[in-house]
Amino acid sequence: MRLHRYGSVMLALLLPAAAQAQAYQCAIPTAPISVPQVEQDGPTRQMDVTGYTLALSWSPEFCRFREDSARHTRQCSGEAGRFGLIVHGLWPEGRNSWPQYCPVKRELSAEDIRANLCISPSAEMLVHEWQKHGSCMGVRPETYFAVTRILWNSLRIPDLDRLSRRDGLTAGDLREALAEANRYWEPEMIGIDLNQRGWLEEMRLCYAADFKPTRCTRQQFGVDDATEMSIWRGL
Numbered sequence: 001m002r003l004h005r006y007g008s009v010m011l012a013l014l015l016p017a018a019a020q021a022q023a024y025q026c027a028i029p030t031a032p033i034s035v036p037q038v039e040q041d042g043p044t045r046q047m048d049v050t051g052y053t054l055a056l057s058w059s060p061e062f063c064r065f066r067e068d069s070a071r072h073t074r075q076c077s078g079e080a081g082r083f084g085l086i087v088h089g090l091w092p093e094g095r096n097s098w099p100q101y102c103p104v105k106r107e108l109s110a111e112d113i114r115a116n117l118c119i120s121p122s123a124e125m126l127v128h129e130w131q132k133h134g135s136c137m138g139v140r141p142e143t144y145f146a147v148t149r150i151l152w153n154s155l156r157i158p159d160l161d162r163l164s165r166r167d168g169l170t171a172g173d174l175r176e177a178l179a180e181a182n183r184y185w186e187p188e189m190i191g192i193d194l195n196q197r198g199w200l201e202e203m204r205l206c207y208a209a210d211f212k213p214t215r216c217t218r219q220q221f222g223v224d225d226a227t228e229m230s231i232w233r234g235l
Contacts, residue, residue: 026081044101050093051208053090053220056086081121100136108131119149164233169228170228175192
């Protein structure tokens, strides 16, 4: 289940000269960071890794009704900054399912958390993603998050605020906008997840085992191109 040998070469090629952050602002805590305890929420599944999903959550929608939530203070209160797209996680995929909660003895450190709080503004989420998904990639926590950051930094994100103002916006419009901004991506490689009210919740970018962008499965792809959608600006 280790990273494909060719993947390290691809990751180097994907990294652009300048990364485009999606945090409107981001402040890293100066106080010591504690590593939260996160309980396993599903069974252990070990299997060969056939590809990956980089899940990107639209923070304004997530925080829409959570501004006063103590649990989500860093992401949603505005005290640490305002966030647009954030990294939910990098998920290894299997042939008919996905691996999760693989037994490892490597624990996430406070420094691992600190290094990633501007792309995933929740210590609890970072611990959860390592335990559930990173543990099945055969790497150390710092390597898992380094790979995640490289994939994230390789992306050029279109202006979602401007796109949100388009009349009759569809999922296909959003896929086209992201594909036009990124030369290696095509619309069929981009999954979109909407909530029950039709607002953007998450984008899921599909990679093969060598970290080349690839066509999403039906499950990864989410809603059809013709589905009308909205993007909550939150500012």
